[in-house]
Amino acid sequence: MVNRTGASVGTLTEQLIAAGYHPIVTPVAQSADQVRLTGAAMSPQSVEPGDLFVAVTGARAHGADFISEVIDRGAAAVLTDPAGVVKVRQAAGYRVPVIEVAGVRDAAGPAAAAIYGTTATSDPALFGVTGTNGKTTTTYFLRSLLRAVLTPQGRKTGLIGTIEIAAGEERIASEMTTPEAVALHKLMHSFRERNVAAAAMEVSSHAISYQRISGLYYDVAGFTNLTQDHLDLHGTMEAYFAAKAELFRRARTRTSVITVDDAAGHRMAAEATGHVVTLATTGQPAQAHWEVTDVAPAGLGSAFTLVCRRTGERIRTSTALPGAFNVSNAALAAVMVLEAATSSERTQDFQREDVVEALQTAQPFHIQVPGRMQVIAEQPAAIVDFAHNPDAMIRALEAVRRPTGRLIMVIGAAGERDVTKRPTMGAIAVRMADHVIISDDDPHGEDPAEIRAGLLHGARDAIATGGLTTHLEEIHPREEAIRAAVAAAGPQDTILLAGRGHEVHQDVAGTRVEIDDREELTRALQARGYSTLDGGA
Ligand SMILES: CC(=O)N[C@H]1[C@@H](OP(=O)(O)OP(=O)(O)OC[C@H]2O[C@@H](n3ccc(=O)[nH]c3=O)[C@H](O)[C@@H]2O)O[C@H](CO)[C@@H](O)[C@@H]1O[C@H](C)C(=O)N[C@@H](C)C(=O)N[C@H](CCC(=O)O)C(=O)O
Numbered sequence: 001m002v003n004r005t006g007a008s009v010g011t012l013t014e015q016l017i018a019a020g021y022h023p024i025v026t027p028v029a030q031s032a033d034q035v036r037l038t039g040a041a042m043s044p045q046s047v048e049p050g051d052l053f054v055a056v057t058g059a060r061a062h063g064a065d066f067i068s069e070v071i072d073r074g075a076a077a078v079l080t081d082p083a084g085v086v087k088v089r090q091a092a093g094y095r096v097p098v099i100e101v102a103g104v105r106d107a108a109g110p111a112a113a114a115i116y117g118t119t120a121t122s123d124p125a126l127f128g129v130t131g132t133n134g135k136t137t138t139t140y141f142l143r144s145l146l147r148a149v150l151t152p153q154g155r156k157t158g159l160i161g162t163i164e165i166a167a168g169e170e171r172i173a174s175e176m177t178t179p180e181a182v183a184l185h186k187l188m189h190s191f192r193e194r195n196v197a198a199a200a201m202e203v204s205s206h207a208i209s210y211q212r213i214s215g216l217y218y219d220v221a222g223f224t225n226l227t228q229d230h231l232d233l234h235g236t237m238e239a240y241f242a243a244k245a246e247l248f249r250r251a252r253t254r255t256s257v258i259t260v261d262d263a264a265g266h267r268m269a270a271e272a273t274g275h276v277v278t279l280a281t282t283g284q285p286a287q288a289h290w291e292v293t294d295v296a297p298a299g300l301g302s303a304f305t306l307v308c309r310r311t312g313e314r315i316r317t318s319t320a321l322p323g324a325f326n327v328s329n330a331a332l333a334a335v336m337v338l339e340a341a342t343s344s345e346r347t348q349d350f351q352r353e354d355v356v357e358a359l360q361t362a363q364p365f366h367i368q369v370p371g372r373m374q375v376i377a378e379q380p381a382a383i384v385d386f387a388h389n390p391d392a393m394i395r396a397l398e399a400v401r402r403p404t405g406r407l408i409m410v411i412g413a414a415g416e417r418d419v420t421k422r423p424t425m426g427a428i429a430v431r432m433a434d435h436v437i438i439s440d441d442d443p444h445g446e447d448p449a450e451i452r453a454g455l456l457h458g459a460r461d462a463i464a465t466g467g468l469t470t471h472l473e474e475i476h477p478r479e480e481a482i483r484a485a486v487a488a489a490g491p492q493d494t495i496l497l498a499g500r501g502h503e504v505h506q507d508v509a510g511t512r513v514e515i516d517d518r519e520e521l522t523r524a525l526q527a528r529g530y531s532t533l534d535g536g537a
């Protein structure tokens with residue numbers, strides 16, 4: 001059953017009071033009950049007639065600075081902070097009701113939930129994934145498994161993440177890993193309209209810190225891992241951990257599935273509230289609810305068994321994606337859906353035997369995830385991957401290393417992001433590859449030469465202190481670095497392009513420079529007479 005959208009300003013205010021906010025509504029000529037809100041928007045440019053405009057303040061501006069444009073677009077009311085109220089009054093007088101709250105970003109979620117009809121049990125069933133690495137891959141795996149279970153019931157699946165937002169086969173380009181709260185609730189409504197029964201969603205630490213998931217309720221949330229990244233936003237690993245931990249609270253999530261392969265996972269499981277399920281994927285004995293055992297190579301990927309310690313149940317499945325970390329990602333997706341099938345709330349959607357059968361027979365983890373360990377050619381082995389932080393680089397390099405042949409890699413680092421990881425990434429590259437080409441990623445507003453210098457510094461230091469023989473070069477622009485990597489490779493060698501994955505343009509000081517690693521690599525390989533795999537570009 002699709003919920004109709006809409007709430008009056010009066011109803012919305014009552015719901016905010018019930019949710020613990022203390023809204024103050026400044027009056028207009030009409031009574032608050034007569035002003036009907038049919039949608040919500042946080043970006044002034046996306047306001048539509050009848051919307052609640054949520055005016056937040058930030059590093060660049062206050063949403064209320066754009067109030068004249070917002071009213072011209074037909075906004076019916078404004079939700080904002082005390083500073084926003086003053087701005088609205090000065091620029092627009094008493095033309096629309098203004099609801100004042102102290103924490104606008106946090107109140108935006110419950111407000112949008114009231115307007116778009118999101119509740120804890122409304123469709124879709126939400127599966128959230130957080131962690132430093134593996135969110136995109138795990139959500140693709142989740143969607144694929146959910147599809148295998150729900151398609152025979154005539155129901156659809158949704159996806160929200162870095163690469164795309166999708167409702168069934170309909171695709172919307174994604175600008176953020178996790179959109180703003182109002183956009184998320186609008187999306188939940190459109191999912192319901194499209195018969196989407198379950199959705200897999202990436203939850204970035206930015207989204208948690210900026211309260212983008214406010215007003216959402218997760219049936220199951222999964223944790224992959226926590227390693228260094230995003231220290232520009234969080235400052236310390238402790239604060240980064242605390243942001244992620246917010247997802248695993250009873251008030252937000254019914255069942256938390258936590259991968260406990262590292263200390264951060266153990267601590268996350270200990271601090272999570274509500275129903276907590278642990279998963280160990282290293283193949284080593286562990287005191288976890290679910291364990292991965294019997295990992296064996298299967299094509300480029302791996303087959304493995306999931307064992308439930310409590311019941312002794314054993315489920316054999318596999319993934320076609322290379323790398324031990326993809327066993328972890330696949331196992332997490334599998335346990336999240338198995339646990340949803342166990343929860344009494346959703347058993348009508350997810351029959352446990354359907355999930356087990358899908359895992360054993362439908363090969364749900366044999367999909368390609370754009371730019372994640374994407375194999376472009378086999379001779380030389382040529383792979384495009386999104387690894388752009390130290391841990392992901394180590395794991396990606398381990399995954400592609402073969403007993404014979406040289407390993408050639410191209411890396412860069414993004415500008416205006418966590419500068420402390422650059423020397424570490426340079427050092428990892430020269431320690432684990434035979435030939436390293438340092439080039440550009442997304443410089444944003446930073447000088448690309450300085451970013452490369454950060455990587456080179458770490459790389460040169462590691463070569464000197466470790467007495468390494470790695471061949472190190474600096475080549476830009478990136479397409480030239482890719483051509484050089486291919487020129488340096490023989491058929492038995494391996495080429496890894498790291499850092500950009502699915503991305504199709506670089507942001508260079510605000511200018512979009514078209515470049516797709518998969519296409520560049522395909523072209524460079526073909527120009528030298530090598531065969532490439534279909535769908536590589
Ligand atoms: C660090 C961060 O996440 N910042 C987000 C935050 O910015 P902010 O608090 O500084 O706000 P602001 O940009 O001043 O905007 C305030 C208000 O003015 C409006 N405004 C602002 C400027 C303008 O020119 N025009 C305009 O209308 C905005 O729409 C907003 O209503 O709130 C803004 C509005 O909601 C977001 O656009 C902005 O995301 C920026 C674009 C961003 O780059 N975020 C990235 C880092 C991010 O969130 N990434 C994660 C993934 C990270 C990962 O795992 O790699 C993600 O989930 O996507």
Ligand SMILES: Nc1ncnc2c1ncn2[C@@H]1O[C@H](COP(=O)(O)OP(=O)(O)OP(=O)(O)O)[C@@H](O)[C@H]1O
Binds near residue numbers: 134325
């Ligand atoms: N479970 C994992 N553990 C460590 N590294 C991983 C894991 N899964 C994937 N990776 C590596 O991290 C890279 C990014 O993977 P993915 O896009 O799935 O993660 P993500 O969390 O969505 O990343 P981002 O938030 O940066 O988009 C991959 O290309 C791979 O190199």
